[in-house]
Amino acid sequence: MRVIRYLNKEKQPRLAAVNDRQEVCDLPDVDFLGLVERAKRLGKTPLAIVEEHFAAAAVRNSLDELTLLVPIEAKEVWACGVTYERSKEARNYEATSGKLDVATFYDKVYEATRPELFLKSTAERTVGPEVPVYLRSDSRWQIPEPELGLVLDGDGTILGYTIGNDMSCRDIEGENPLYLPQAKIWKHSCAIGPAIRLAETVTSAYDFQIVCRIYREEKLAFAEQAPVSQLKRTLDELVAYLVKENIVFPGTVLLTGTCIVPPNEFTLQSGDRVEIEIPGIGLLRNPVESQS
Structure with a gap:
């Protein structure tokens, strides 16, 4: 399981996850560290959080259609x-x-x-x-x-x-x-x-x-x-x-x-x-x- 950042149709950065089938599921977190911190608060791993979103998602984007950004803006x-x-x-x-x-x-x-x-x-x-x-x-x-x-x-x-x-x-x-x-x-x-x-x-x-x-x-x-x-x-x-x-x-x-x-x-x-x-x-x- 991988995490990416991409530009949505409104030209805003979005966080998403990609599974081994190249399916993409949007995540609500602002960035990768937001996902990590949410997992800590819930006592879960980032992987568990991402898998939950995939299980509940009704719509998935196509990875080939996305404009990818640097996955983390590291200081x-x-x-x-x-x-x-x-x-x-x-x-x-x-x-x-x-x-x-x-x-x-x-x-x-x-x-x-x-x-x-x-x-x-x-x-x-x-x-x-x-x-x-x-x-x-x-x-x-x-x-x-x-x-x-x-x-x-x-x-x-x-x-x-x-x-x-x-x-x-x-x-x-x-x-x-x-x-x-x-x-x-x-x-x-x-x-x-x-x-x-x-x-x-x-x-x-x-x-x-x-x-x-x-x-x-x-x-x-x-x-x-x-x-x-x-x-x-x-x-x-x-x-x-x-x-x-x-x-x-x-x-x-x-x-x-x-x-x-x-x-x-x-x-x-x-x-x-x-x-x-x-x-x-x-x-x-x-x-x-x-x-x-």
């Missing part, structure tokens, strides 16, 4: 770095200009007890499905980073799972690791969506497969997939470090790192289209544009 989106071996290899390539036999601090981060965590985005910088992600004008080497996202409650409880695109500038980060905020954070540098898969419906998040496709002039320019099970760390470990000595807003999204990296000679161009799919959650599609 903060955090991200994890170097959580997959593939990511470590890519960071080492950037930092050493291709000298892969040279050990770097990224090797230390990959093996360390403490994970790399950084603030990725805010609600104002984050976009949903079909909305353009932007390229930085001062970077010549930019890629998407497809990631599993955790939707968290204020105490770190995983409420659900979503898809994230952590847009990154490989040349800026490779020039100096202290430039990480500029390599990661700018307008429309993060996409989230298209849905939140309720945590109660997921037996193991490590069974998820992440798929990334990039189209250029309507032709497939890159495609790869990898399992979340390749994570070096556990999801609980990543969450534990995020909430440690920190203020975590309910609805915070934690992106858990990327296991898919396009070839080193590849960079995104304006007009490209990025598709990130996690079966069981959905397909996050975003065009790529230069900032005007």
Whole structure:
């Protein structure tokens, strides 16, 4: 069972649930956190609340006809770095200009007890499905980073799972690791969506497969997939470090790192289209544009 936000005929945001048959049932809550809080007040799970609405609903919308929005307007989106071996290899390539036999601090981060965590985005910088992600004008080497996202409650409880695109500038980060905020954070540098898969419906998040496709002039320019099970760390470990000595807003999204990296000679161009799919959650599609 998944939760989405969409624009109704009056151009107002609505919350709804989607079942495995792709049937859509409107929910009365203002947003996803409203659903979570209502479930808490009633002593039920969000899944139980949603199933009750499906049982009572007389009319269901068609998912294909809806204009989807970012499923949660998270005050903060955090991200994890170097959580997959593939990511470590890519960071080492950037930092050493291709000298892969040279050990770097990224090797230390990959093996360390403490994970790399950084603030990725805010609600104002984050976009949903079909909305353009932007390229930085001062970077010549930019890629998407497809990631599993955790939707968290204020105490770190995983409420659900979503898809994230952590847009990154490989040349800026490779020039100096202290430039990480500029390599990661700018307008429309993060996409989230298209849905939140309720945590109660997921037996193991490590069974998820992440798929990334990039189209250029309507032709497939890159495609790869990898399992979340390749994570070096556990999801609980990543969450534990995020909430440690920190203020975590309910609805915070934690992106858990990327296991898919396009070839080193590849960079995104304006007009490209990025598709990130996690079966069981959905397909996050975003065009790529230069900032005007």
